[in-house]
Amino acid sequence: MKIIQTKDYKKPLYAIGVAVALTAIAVTGCGEDKPIEYAGDIQPMTETTDEVELEGETQVDYAGDVAEYTDETEPVNTRQSTEPVTLDGGVEFADPGQEN
Amino acid sequence: MNLTLHLTDNCNMDCSYCIREKCPKDMTEDVLIAACDLAFSRGQRAGLCFFGGEPLLKKDLIYKALDYCEEKSRKTGIRFDCKMTTNGSLLDEEFLKRAVRAKMGIGLSFDGKAQDICRIFAGGKPTSSVVEEKAKLLLSYMPEASALATIAPQAVPYYAESVKYLHELGFKHLSFVIAYGRKVSWTDEDLDALRGQLEKACGYIRELFIKGDKVFIGPIYSKISECIRDKNPAERCHLGVRQMPVTPKGDLYPCTSFIGDEDYLLGNVFEGLNEAKVIEIAKRSSTPETCTGCDLVKRCTNSCGCANRMNTGDENKVSPLQCTYERMLIEASDKLGEELYQIDPEKFAKEFG
Numbered sequence: 001m002k003i004i005q006t007k008d009y010k011k012p013l014y015a016i017g018v019a020v021a022l023t024a025i026a027v028t029g030c031g032e033d034k035p036i037e038y039a040g041d042i043q044p045m046t047e048t049t050d051e052v053e054l055e056g057e058t059q060v061d062y063a064g065d066v067a068e069y070t071d072e073t074e075p076v077n078t079r080q081s082t083e084p085v086t087l088d089g090g091v092e093f094a095d096p097g098q099e100n
Numbered sequence: 101m102n103l104t105l106h107l108t109d110n111c112n113m114d115c116s117y118c119i120r121e122k123c124p125k126d127m128t129e130d131v132l133i134a135a136c137d138l139a140f141s142r143g144q145r146a147g148l149c150f151f152g153g154e155p156l157l158k159k160d161l162i163y164k165a166l167d168y169c170e171e172k173s174r175k176t177g178i179r180f181d182c183k184m185t186t187n188g189s190l191l192d193e194e195f196l197k198r199a200v201r202a203k204m205g206i207g208l209s210f211d212g213k214a215q216d217i218c219r220i221f222a223g224g225k226p227t228s229s230v231v232e233e234k235a236k237l238l239l240s241y242m243p244e245a246s247a248l249a250t251i252a253p254q255a256v257p258y259y260a261e262s263v264k265y266l267h268e269l270g271f272k273h274l275s276f277v278i279a280y281g282r283k284v285s286w287t288d289e290d291l292d293a294l295r296g297q298l299e300k301a302c303g304y305i306r307e308l309f310i311k312g313d314k315v316f317i318g319p320i321y322s323k324i325s326e327c328i329r330d331k332n333p334a335e336r337c338h339l340g341v342r343q344m345p346v347t348p349k350g351d352l353y354p355c356t357s358f359i360g361d362e363d364y365l366l367g368n369v370f371e372g373l374n375e376a377k378v379i380e381i382a383k384r385s386s387t388p389e390t391c392t393g394c395d396l397v398k399r400c401t402n403s404c405g406c407a408n409r410m411n412t413g414d415e416n417k418v419s420p421l422q423c424t425y426e427r428m429l430i431e432a433s434d435k436l437g438e439e440l441y442q443i444d445p446e447k448f449a450k451e452f453g
Contacts, residue, residue, distance in 0.1 A: 001288055001424040009395030012434045014441035015327040018449045022328075060147025061343055062185045062207035062248060063104040063356065064277070
């Protein structure tokens with residue numbers, strides 16, 4: 001076993017096809033009504049969920065040795081080390097030394 | 101905010117891959133209530149995951165937490181959610197009735213056909229027959245309960261069979277992770293065997309898809325859906341800001357593998373969070389250097405600080421094991437995704453999109 005960087009990876013056809021279909025549905029407004037959602041956050045477990053949480057808020061996950069046991073999809077935020085950190089619960093802490 | 105409550109460090113099982121040191125240390129009611137208050141103190145929802153050791157050794161604390169939090173939720177309007185990860189051996193109808201009332205999600209740690217290989221009672225007795233009965237009891241009250249399986253090297257030959265077994269038992273939500281840490285030792289041969297088992301498991305999923313049988317099997321399903329949605333599992337763990345463990349004495353840490361390391365102590369339920377420390381640790385979290393040039397960097401869990409630390413001692417360094425496994429998983433998941441998409445694109449989009 002080794003750490004090997006993958007090169008020349010192409011997004012699979014299924015992902016492109018479904019993403020296009022989802023976009024088309026969004027644009028045309030077709031499709032089923034979705035249940036009301038919370039706007040939300042991380043933990044990319046991709047079981048479809050009727051809840052989306054506020055940025056910084058997450059659906060509570062099953063605890064385990066490695067944080068992998070989840071069954072909800074939550075939107076993911078990209079964090080760079082210089083950006084303010086949003087604590088779980090939606091409260092944002094900016095490092096006083098950083099610009100906002 | 102969300103917290104994982106380690107109600108006790110004690111357990112009635114002795115699982116071979118468990119990295120937690122067992123001891124008869126229980127959370128007190130004072131710590132429990134302070135933790136509940138902390139969960140309600142930030143944001144618009146409060147979440148608790150009951151954990152341990154084995155949380156059902158402290159049913160009294162769980163009942164207290166549920167009563168307290170439900171009342172607090174009514175008074176404040178803040179939504180309360182709860183889950184529990186349990187070995188299941190102590191489940192009973194009284195508890196399940198209360199859990200259903202609380203809308204608790206229960207994850208049963210159950211390794212399927214490999215249960216007796218790694219998960220035994222303290223004292224050495226096998227657990228599979230007990231846990232199978234408890235699983236049936238659980239599903240009778242909570243058809244949406246999850247089965248959480250950990251695959252250690254010696255359990256690999258049973259992986260695909262376990263997927264089928266757990267599904268046929270009635271679980272619609274399955275999650276399989278491989279065992280990490282100092283108690284397991286993976287070889288290249290184990291990983292080759294795992295690749296074969298993943299392919300078999302994917303074959304079973306394909307059969308279910310064709311039959312129209314809806315089931316969620318992580319992490320295979322996760323990889324497919326994340327790819328479609330451009331979600332990045334590498335961003336799932338932002339140490340210290342997601343779901344903090346609370347130890348029996350009330351200390352807060354970024355994640356379970358950091359418990360006991362004073363350098364990562366984030367505060368205490370009585371004194372509160374050390375916000376400067378949270379920021380410091382969160383800002384240290386970064387994509388491992390070995391991963392920055394990889395085309396799959398946004399598809400693998402390279403930034404899971406907990407897994408990294410368990411495998412390499414450094415939250416920002418991946419291990420060859422994790423890299424090899426993630427590449428294998430992505431390859432198997434993508435192959436399955438393509439097959440299912442070709443079989444029925446509309447059904448595929450509905451299930452995974």
